[in-house]
Amino acid sequence: MSETSVHVPIGEARVIHVGGCPACRVGVMKYYFTCTGILLAIIFFPLGLLCLFGLQEQRCSHCGVVL
Ligand SMILES: [Zn+2]
Structure with a gap:
C-alpha cells in the first residue's frame, strides 16, 4: 500500500x-x-423600477456607513 498525501491548495482556501x-x-x-x-x-x-435600482444604496450592517 502506497501512502498518498493530499495537498490542499492554500491559495484556493483564501476567501474574499x-x-x-x-x-x-x-x-x-x-x-x-x-x-x-x-x-x-x-x-x-x-420605468420607475430603474430609478429604484439606480437609487439603492449600500449600507454597512455594523457601522452604518453608506456608500
Ligand atoms: Zn462598516
Whole structure:
C-alpha cells in the first residue's frame, strides 16, 4: 500500500469577502432601497423600477456607513 498525501491548495482556501465593509472591515454591505426610489417605482411603474435600482444604496450592517 502506497501512502498518498493530499495537498490542499492554500491559495484556493483564501476567501474574499465580497460585500464587506471597506470602512470597518467587520460589517457586511447590504443594499437598501431609498424611500425616493420606492416612491418613483410606484408612480412611474414599470420605468420607475430603474430609478429604484439606480437609487439603492449600500449600507454597512455594523457601522452604518453608506456608500
Ligand atoms: Zn462598516
